[in-house]
Amino acid sequence: QVQLVESGGGLVRPGGSLRLSCAASGFTFSDYYMAWVRQSPGKGLEWVSYVSGGSGYIYYADSVKGRFTISRDNAKKLLFLQMNSLRVEDTAVYYCARVDLHSYGLDYWGQGTLVTVSS
Amino acid sequence: EIVMTQSPATLSVSPGERGTLSCRASQSVSKNLAWYQQKPGQAPRLLIYGVSTRATGIPARFSGSGSETEFTLTISSLQSEDFALYYCQHYNEWPYTFGQGTKLDLK
Numbered sequence: 001q002v003q004l005v006e007s008g009g010g011l012v013r014p015g016g017s018l019r020l021s022c023a024a025s026g027f028t029f030s031d032y033y034m035a036w037v038r039q040s041p042g043k044g045l046e047w048v049s050y051v052s053g054g055s056g057y058i059y060y061a062d063s064v065k066g067r068f069t070i071s072r073d074n075a076k077k078l079l080f081l082q083m084n085s086l087r088v089e090d091t092a093v094y095y096c097a098r099v100d101l102h103s104y105g106l107d108y109w110g111q112g113t114l115v116t117v118s119s
Numbered sequence: 120e121i122v123m124t125q126s127p128a129t130l131s132v133s134p135g136e137r138g139t140l141s142c143r144a145s146q147s148v149s150k151n152l153a154w155y156q157q158k159p160g161q162a163p164r165l166l167i168y169g170v171s172t173r174a175t176g177i178p179a180r181f182s183g184s185g186s187e188t189e190f191t192l193t194i195s196s197l198q199s200e201d202f203a204l205y206y207c208q209h210y211n212e213w214p215y216t217f218g219q220g221t222k223l224d225l226k
Contacts, residue, residue, distance in 0.1 A: 044206075044217060044218075044219050044220060045163070045206060045208070045217040045220075046216075046217070047208075047214060047215045047216070047217070059213050059214075061214050062214070095162055095163075097162075100165065100168055100174075102168065102169070102172075103151070103153065103168040103169050103172075103210060104151070104153075104210030104215060105153035105165050105167075105168035105169075105174070105208070105210070106153075106155075106163070106165060106208075107165045107168075107174060107175070108165075109162035109163060109164070110162065111162060112162055
């Protein structure tokens with residue numbers, strides 16, 4: 001069965017960096033676009049970034065452009081989100097999600113990893 | 120950026136009754152719309168994509184309709200497990216955005 005397991009969250013000071021990872025299993029990872037979505041009490045759900053199967057297409061929300069970098073390792077079935085210059089407003093639960101083949105709905109999600117940016 | 124607005128914020132319904140949730144887009148998203156259900160402590164779950172196509176394993180009591188800017192999620196006969204938060208999301212053009220959610224409450 002499809003499984004997505006995030007890791008790498010934690011407490012970081014403003015201006016700091018974190019790297020999130022998502023380990024995928026149960027499907028042909030390279031066939032799917034993958035996404036990072038975050039959820040915070042103040043801003044609800046926000047689609048942060050996504051990457052195509054071969055990494056040829058990458059998109060970022062304006063709120064993270066220039067600070068976050070999405071990448072993937074298809075051989076290891078891993079998705080990453082490198083987060084630099086973190087701000088208090090980046091505090092959220094970060095979910096890794098698979099993009100549905102028939103649409104841009106997100107058909108499988110991980111359990112989420114909490115990122116807290118605070119001094 | 121397309122803004123998605125859901126109404127009402129909270130909908131109180133009795134089990135067995137029909138629940139109707141609305142989602143409005145600030146500009147046309149054609150039929151590029153999805154619905155999700157989220158329960159406390161869990162990730163969202165895809166219910167509907169393409170306005171009206173149920174995702175794998177979603178019961179037939181969930182149905183979606185609409186087009187352009189006005190969309191509806193209908194739950195025909197509410198079961199206890201359906202009381203949760205519901206979000207709409209468009210994917211017509213980047214950035215893909217979510218509504219703020221409707222909480223379906225037990226009356």
